[in-house]
Amino acid sequence: xxxxxxxxxxxxxxxxxxxxxxxxxxxxxxxxxxxxxxxxxxxxxxxxxxxxxxxxxxxxxxxxxxxxxxxxxxxxxxxxxxxxxxxxxxxxxxxxxxxxxxxxxxxxxxxxxxxxxxxxxxxxxxxxxxx
Numbered sequence: 001x002x003x004x005x006x007x008x009x010x011x012x013x014x015x016x017x018x019x020x021x022x023x024x025x026x027x028x029x030x031x032x033x034x035x036x037x038x039x040x041x042x043x044x045x046x047x048x049x050x051x052x053x054x055x056x057x058x059x060x061x062x063x064x065x066x067x068x069x070x071x072x073x074x075x076x077x078x079x080x081x082x083x084x085x086x087x088x089x090x091x092x093x094x095x096x097x098x099x100x101x102x103x104x105x106x107x108x109x110x111x112x113x114x115x116x117x118x119x120x121x122x123x124x125x126x127x128x129x130x131x
Contacts, residue, residue, distance in 0.1 A: 067091040075120040084127035
């Protein structure tokens with residue numbers, strides 16, 4: 001179904017119906033609309049999803065996978081070593097080993113290019129206290 005048709009069909013439903021039927025979809029639509037309350041909830045620094053909808057949307061991924069995705073996002077965004085250290089510590093509590101952390105670096109490196117891969121590798125090594 002084309003996006004325009006989906007959008008016009010959505011208008012016939014109330015937001016509460018959409019939330020009940022598909023909380024992840026409702027959350028995504030509010031985030032796409034720039035809803036400040038939803039943005040605050042999602043962007044709150046927390047190792048786990050905090051709201052009911054956020055937890056429902058995140059339940060498609062197990063904790064280990066969510067933490068690896070978080071690390072990947074931080075690597076791609078050129079996050080600080082302290083942020084990477086926090087992500088590494090959280091992943092470690094979920095039983096993620098150094099090999100899996102390195103695999104995340106390699107997976108993101110193919111998308112970001114060599115310069116970003118080198119910079120991310122240095123910060124990840126520092127976060128792992130390899131220096």
